[in-house]
Amino acid sequence: QSVLTQPPSASGAPGQRVTISCTGSNSNIGAGYDVQWYQQFPGTAPKVLIYGNSNRPSGVPDRFSGSKSGTSASLAITGLLPDDEADYYCQSFDNNVGGRVFGGGTKVTV
């Protein structure tokens, strides 16, 4: 059972928009800690898509955007491409754990 809760799957047609939620609590996201989002393809290491709730590292397309409100965060992918098929994980810091925590991951199908 992950500390952060994500839907197991999400899907959309090419060109459409998909959003992924990440629900936490007052010991993590609600305590003010930022949320990061990582993209992972099968057999490879995760790669950061969003840091600090809504910031994109250089090289990440602006089709990916993040937001945070209260005890939750969300990742939006617009203009879906077949190459966006991957697993997506949210991550934050939790006071009870005393370290980083991840969501259970969401598999996006295009």
Added chain:
Amino acid sequence: QVQLVQSGAEVQRPGASVKVSCKTAGYTFNEYDIHWVRQAPGQGLEWMGWINPGSGATKYEHKFQGRVTMTRDTSIRTVYMELNSLTPDDTAMYFCARDLRYGSGLLKKYYFDHWGQGTQVAVSS
């Protein structure tokens, strides 16, 4: 460029130990914490803990305390993660990741900006 290169796949018996290495290059070794994250087959990411390569200070997730040890060798820019008393539930891909600070303030503002390629550990009798 920044590189984290991990050791090769391991097969261990239940009750044994495994030590995975993560050799770094392309940045000042002492200035970035290294975290370990594992992923069981078909499962999500699980944070295990971190080590500060400069001081050697460590912090482990409660679940692994008493069973995991993270160390470093500054002369060869390498960090290690050793996991003892292995069970089949420890079968997973183990990743090291560099922790990048992006902001200031009271709350931690870090993210994992570079990852190793992963080390597959299989535990089976």
